[in-house]
Amino acid sequence: MHITDHINKAAGKTLFSIEILPPLKGKGIESVFNGIDPLMEFKPAFIDVTYHREEFIIRKQADGSEEKVSTKKRPGTVAICAAIMNKYKVDTVPHLICGGFNKEETENALIDLNFLGIDNVLVLRGDNVKHEKMFVPDKNGNKNALELLEQIQNLNSGKYLDDEINEATASNFCCGVAGYPEKHYEALSLDADMAFLKRKVNAGANFIVTQMFFDNTKYFNFVKRCSEEGINIPIFPGIKPLTNRKQLVGLSNIFNIEMPQDLTKAVNTAKDEDVKQIGLDWCVQQCKELKNGGVPVLHFYTMGLSEATKYIAQKVF
Ligand code: FAD
Numbered sequence: 001m002h003i004t005d006h007i008n009k010a011a012g013k014t015l016f017s018i019e020i021l022p023p024l025k026g027k028g029i030e031s032v033f034n035g036i037d038p039l040m041e042f043k044p045a046f047i048d049v050t051y052h053r054e055e056f057i058i059r060k061q062a063d064g065s066e067e068k069v070s071t072k073k074r075p076g077t078v079a080i081c082a083a084i085m086n087k088y089k090v091d092t093v094p095h096l097i098c099g100g101f102n103k104e105e106t107e108n109a110l111i112d113l114n115f116l117g118i119d120n121v122l123v124l125r126g127d128n129v130k131h132e133k134m135f136v137p138d139k140n141g142n143k144n145a146l147e148l149l150e151q152i153q154n155l156n157s158g159k160y161l162d163d164e165i166n167e168a169t170a171s172n173f174c175c176g177v178a179g180y181p182e183k184h185y186e187a188l189s190l191d192a193d194m195a196f197l198k199r200k201v202n203a204g205a206n207f208i209v210t211q212m213f214f215d216n217t218k219y220f221n222f223v224k225r226c227s228e229e230g231i232n233i234p235i236f237p238g239i240k241p242l243t244n245r246k247q248l249v250g251l252s253n254i255f256n257i258e259m260p261q262d263l264t265k266a267v268n269t270a271k272d273e274d275v276k277q278i279g280l281d282w283c284v285q286q287c288k289e290l291k292n293g294g295v296p297v298l299h300f301y302t303m304g305l306s307e308a309t310k311y312i313a314q315k316v317f
Contacts, residue, residue, distance in 0.1 A: 001091055002174035003120050004206050006045045007234050007296045014290075015297045016317055017236070019048035021304050022074040029083055031304075038306045040088065042313045045297065046120065047084055048093040048209075051077045053100040053126055078109070082116045092118060093176065096152075097126030098142040099135065106142065106151060107161050114171045122176040122209060123149045123200075145177055146200050153204045177201075179208040179235060181222035185256040194229055201231050208233060212240040212251070212301055214282070215260045216289050236297040237290055241308045242279030245272065280311055287316040 006015060018039060023031040036047065052074040058066050081092035094113065101109070113121065125145045128135040142148040154160075158170035177200045178184075180193060187193035197208070208226075213219055219237050226235060240251065248267050252259050266278050287298050298316065300309045 001119075002206070003046055003091070003093065003176065004174055004234070006091070007207070010045070010296070012294065014295055015045040016042045016313060017044050017046050017048070017297050017299045018309065019050060019238075019299065019301050020080075021050050022052065022076045022080050023304070025071075025073055025075060029080070032080055032083070033087065035302060035304055035306045036084065036088065038310050039302070039313065042310075042317050044090055046091040046093055047081075047088075048095065048122060048299070049077050049080050049084070050074075051095040051097050051124075051126070053097060053129065055129065056131055078112055078116070078118075081113075081118055085116075085118070091120060093120045093122050094118060095122045095124055096148065097124045098137055098144065098148050099126035099129070100138060101142070102138045102140040103142065103151060103161055104140070105138075106148065107155065110152060110155055110171060110173070113173075119172050120174045120176070121152065122178070123152060123205070124178055144196075146196070146203055149175055149177065149200055149203045149205060156204075174206045175204060176207045176209050176236075177205040178211065179222065179226075180211045181213050181218040182211065182257050190225075194225060197226070198229050198231060201233060206233060208235045209299055210235060210238045211255055211257065212238045213257055214242070214263055214286070215258070216286055216293075218258075219290065220293065234296040236299045237295050238299050238301055239283065239287060239290075239312075240301040240303070241283035241312060242267070243276050243305070243308050244279075245275050247279075276308075280308060283308075283312050284315045287312055291316060 020035055054070045054072050056068050056070055059069050061067055077094050081094045084090060084092050123145050137143045142151060152173050152175055155171045156173055158168045160168050179197055183190045183193050223235050245267055248259055248264060263282050267275055270278055302309050
């Protein structure tokens, strides 16, 4: 079922959903299920599974020389989606990125999803690989989320890359895109970022999932701004509870977001053993306010840890 159908069916009630990561290579599917099982009582409307492109690592050879090798540390996004749908009968949203794919490979990945009955995707550009300063698309790959979205919309109209494929079966993907209440780090201004978001919406995006934020004002301002720009598709707030002191700086640096002064002060003046509870209480308040504000979904970035999400969901739903 399309994510937008879930939203329509909920008729204004705030839904619960989660994002999970594929486990590190070597771990079994049980580790995925162990992260989902404790959250099933809250009836997730859908489960997102992130995509992780290859990384380059230096490996020492027997003769002492070093070799740069490519490795995928968290493979399996599509298979995990299929396994979740099979086990829990819950819709999944695989993340699909431009980086590391040429258009042919993207088309084949979409065909796999279509055959598996997965008809939702989160359409993303992906970040640059560590040794590159900027995002570099694959030769013959999509350069940004807009181009990837256009490719999917073509497939939704039965248009494949090969012009000679006639009377092709059209796919039926419901497409989400990313939105940044505090601006994407590369965008010159919030206005410029908003203009690109608008282009993604005009190209057929069906819903927006936001980057995490710890200050609800940023989300509500973003939604207002979107509405002023004529963006009227559902905007799902991305929620991440802070669970340790290091995250105050870590999350802020990784995701280019600002931590509210009150939260920073509370964490910095607390004893180590109290920090987690401060983060959880903050998140519960955030979620209650967002729910009262009528958000369509509270979308939790579990990052493989279900305990904190469970605590918050118990207080909010
Ligand atoms: P885009 O929409 O392509 O935008 C990227 C930048 O380019 C922005 O600054 C934008 O303003 C600018 N821009 C857009 N279009 C144009 C244009 N036509 N010309 C010039 N500039 C343009 N990463 C992963 O690798 N795997 C994941 O699973 C994953 N999941 C995510 C989930 C969510 C909810 C979010 C918010 C992010 C996720 N990311 C993931 C990270 C994401 O890939 C990065 O933030 C990436 O840097 C940008 O992706 P995007 O889709 O927003 O890019």
